[in-house]
Amino acid sequence: MKRQMLLAAGLAVAATSLQADIIAPGDVVMSEYGEVMESLTGVPGDALRGREIMVSRGQGNCLACHAVTALEDQPWHGEVGPSLDGVATRWEEPALRGLLVNADAVFPDSIMPAFYKVSGFIRPGDGFTTNPAPADLQPILAAQEIEDVIAYLMTLTDY
Amino acid sequence: MTRKALLGGVSAAVFAVAAAGVGLADIRTGDSLVINGEIQIVTEAEPPAHLEGALSTLYSGWVFRTDETRAMQADDFDNPGMLYVEQGIDAFNTVMGSEGNSCASCHENPESLANVRPSYPQWDEAHGTVQTVEMQVQECQTERMGMEQPYGYDSQQMRNMVALIASVARGQTVDVAIDGPAAEAWELGREIYYTQYGQMELSCAQCHEQNYGNLIRADHLSQGQINGFPTYRLKNANIVSVHNRFRGCIRDTRGEPFSVGSPEFVALELYVASRGNGLTVEGPAVRN
Numbered sequence: 235m236k237r238q239m240l241l242a243a244g245l246a247v248a249a250t251s252l253q254a255d256i257i258a259p260g261d262v263v264m265s266e267y268g269e270v271m272e273s274l275t276g277v278p279g280d281a282l283r284g285r286e287i288m289v290s291r292g293q294g295n296c297l298a299c300h301a302v303t304a305l306e307d308q309p310w311h312g313e314v315g316p317s318l319d320g321v322a323t324r325w326e327e328p329a330l331r332g333l334l335v336n337a338d339a340v341f342p343d344s345i346m347p348a349f350y351k352v353s354g355f356i357r358p359g360d361g362f363t364t365n366p367a368p369a370d371l372q373p374i375l376a377a378q379e380i381e382d383v384i385a386y387l388m389t390l391t392d393y
Numbered sequence: 394m395t396r397k398a399l400l401g402g403v404s405a406a407v408f409a410v411a412a413a414g415v416g417l418a419d420i421r422t423g424d425s426l427v428i429n430g431e432i433q434i435v436t437e438a439e440p441p442a443h444l445e446g447a448l449s450t451l452y453s454g455w456v457f458r459t460d461e462t463r464a465m466q467a468d469d470f471d472n473p474g475m476l477y478v479e480q481g482i483d484a485f486n487t488v489m490g491s492e493g494n495s496c497a498s499c500h501e502n503p504e505s506l507a508n509v510r511p512s513y514p515q516w517d518e519a520h521g522t523v524q525t526v527e528m529q530v531q532e533c534q535t536e537r538m539g540m541e542q543p544y545g546y547d548s549q550q551m552r553n554m555v556a557l558i559a560s561v562a563r564g565q566t567v568d569v570a571i572d573g574p575a576a577e578a579w580e581l582g583r584e585i586y587y588t589q590y591g592q593m594e595l596s597c598a599q600c601h602e603q604n605y606g607n608l609i610r611a612d613h614l615s616q617g618q619i620n621g622f623p624t625y626r627l628k629n630a631n632i633v634s635v636h637n638r639f640r641g642c643i644r645d646t647r648g649e650p651f652s653v654g655s656p657e658f659v660a661l662e663l664y665v666a667s668r669g670n671g672l673t674v675e676g677p678a679v680r681n
Contacts, residue, residue: 291610298610313416313607314614345603347593358592359649364640366649367592374592374647 279385474677481557559676582664591648621678
């Protein structure tokens with residue numbers, strides 16, 4: 235059942251990526267508390283993909299800074315940020331979305347990168363190439379990737 | 394809903410205070426490094442006054458490394474960086490350029506340069522600029538040895554020479570001047586140190602002042618001190634320069650680094666060196 239739902243979500247991603255109903259980084263509406271109410275894509279996140287993104291060094295690389303007990307099979311969890319265990323009991327989905335889009339809204343000057351932002355940087359690069367950023371700099375995570383990570387974070391209910 | 398989110402925010406903030414900041418729990422402080430059984434290295438020191446309390450203790454990068462890596466630095470036979478120092482000695486005694494000089498023609502032996510590393514970068518009156526050791530070597534090569542092409546700033550030959558100049562100063566206290574004509578570059582360096590660069594918007598201070606001792610993925614963050622440069626990096630199997638390290642750290646913010654040898658990196662080097670005033674020269678140190 236669960237497997238089937240995930241599959242359905244995966245198909246939906248493929249379908250919507252052709253449509254233009256994705257909220258662009260510059261158009262995201264944030265509440266005064268740093269929450270983003272609306273899904274960035276309208277497509278439910280895929281927790282399994284979210285897990286991959288969190289772990290991958292080239293994508294979220296969340297483990298660089300955060301420990302997650304549920305990801306214990308992965309080596310090297312960082313200590314720069316708090317453990318994400320039980321994070322779904324501390325935050326609701328819109329707040330998590332806001333934290334991923336731009337954590338600075340909740341934690342001013344946070345060391346945590348804004349994952350869905352494309353302007354306002356000082357000497358931005360083209361990934362890790364040392365070259366200057368291209369004019370059409372992409373956010374670190376794509377809209378659906380943000381939704382996928384949120385779906386995974388929502389599974390972290392245990393401490 | 395808002396209430397809960399807000400509350401979540403509060404508890405997370407409390408959490409963050411507890412988690413963020415300096416994590417020296419699994420770092421072994423209090424050990425000392427003696428090289429070859431004779432050169433005393435100061436790996437923990439009182440911070441200089443100009444840091445205004447930003448660090449409570451200065452720690453050499455050595456403190457943050459594993460037992461194996463630490464041990465390699467305690468004996469020149471085990472320190473792969475010393476092979477490059479030896480190449481530097483050969484170059485020191487080799488005639489280069491049109492004037493028929495070697496470094497030894499003017500500086501009897503490398504040991505005569507033992508005061509250089511602890512006091513550089515340094516204001517150079519004749520050129521009206523702050524000079525790094527690399528710039529000083531290039532100056533000698535072009536102005537006193539008649540070389541048209543001095544060593545490239547980050548070339549292997551330059552790194553070998555700078556490693557030699559560091560090695561003869563090991564154990565001497567770092568003490569770069571930050572006042573007088575150097576003050577302007579120092580201010581620029583400080584500004585760069587606290588600027589959040591790149592798409593990840595990270596400053597040197599966020600990693601090396603606020604998080605030293607913490608793991609960032611597999612790496613234990615140090616204070617980012619440069620008293621051990623050029624360092625032999627196990628990962629590179631070679632010695633790396635200060636500016637190369639700065640470049641790598643800004644690259645890792647998904648940023649566009651300044652160029653090696655640029656006025657910005659010279660200023661940053663002066664500032665970072667001054668944050669280590671009180672530690673001792675260790676180059677070539679061994680790092681992972």
